[in-house]
Amino acid sequence: MNKNLAALKKEFPTLNERFGGRRLVYLDSACTVLKLRCAADAQRRHMLLLGGCGGKRSLHSLASAMEENFHAARSVAASFMGGSPEEVIFTAGVTDAANLLANSFPFTPQRSEVVLSPLEHNAVFLPFERLAAAGRIKLRVAPLKDFGVDLDGLARLVTRRTALVCVTHAPNIFGGTADVRRAAEIAHAAGAYLFCDDAQYAPTHGRCGAADGADACAFSGHKLGAPYFTGALCVKRPLLERLRPSRVGGGTVAEVAAAAGRYSVRYLGGYQGFEAGVQNYSGAAGLAAALERLTRAGFPAIRAHVSSLVSASLKELGGVKGVRVLGRPEDIPGGSLVSLAPAVKGFSVPDFSLFLNEGVKGSLIAVRTGRHCADLACLNSGYAETIRLSFFAYNTPGDVSCFAGALEKYLSLLGRGK
């Protein structure tokens, strides 16, 4: 861990907490990253010291200070995502963004098919599955190959009827990353758009799919140490101009008029048409503070550090007979996580999870087990549950060894070692 990351690590107060007297070994950053002090401070400042309303609703100083900071946060998010501020819609995270996109998308009878990678999180899969169940679109799911998306198989499903292709940049279940540049080329060659889910990619790569040709991409703030229920959707202008906002309300209106007994409404264009109602101003301030702090620490260093931890896990866990590492060893370090499947009789994933939580002397080892909201991947791979170790800038090789030791202990309790 370099000097900048060592300094950054001190700014995650949860790491200093003791849980029943035990230290925390946090290996669940793919679920949510621990929160940065500067993000919490910025949120608190905006709530307690400002507390006014943005969106140019009121003209007093409290409101204009909030609006100015909201505007500044949008610029920070835009440069992180590879778009312009006018292309950034603040959201509550990727779930919110994908619902917004699905329900605002200009499907036509001629262009009504959506092609998904088989690794889409339920956040992306379900909004489109719902439209398909209602008969409004046709859904196609690309094949899985070596625990990644098979882009040749995906290309075969993309036709002139395809409106949108969705690819998760870094899957949350099997590790590695997807080639978004190639996915964009495939979508664009058929006249379709590409949406990229950057929930797992953005936090340790420091960039999003818009920089690789995606027409829209989204990330969640809480996976970057920012407040819960923050995030952004970046939609490049040609697509943004074609979306029809699924939600309307205060802040989205240019003019409401009455004539001949009827009301007519003219809505604002661009991102303003999508941010209905009073916004999460304090959350956006916290999000910007987190992005700026991580940028200062250096995303290239974060990426290198996380990759080295993933590689160390492959080395330590790859030879353990009681589990199988899922994915191709050469692909996995490109992501930020390692998924294991039990490979011996009697291995109970929920029991192991409880053992990590309560049965390791001096440490509470937090990992995620189960389906990871990745039902498409589970159904397509045949793996119903996995044990997932996921990393962020604050993890160390010692965390990996601590997990490996606990795994050996659990296996020996089952009567099987290495």
Ligand SMILES: Cc1ncc(COP(=O)(O)O)c(C=O)c1O
């Ligand atoms: C790949 C991926 N996409 C989408 C989401 C949903 O993000 P959120 O719950 O912040 O909306 C997650 C969350 O775990 C994820 O891992």
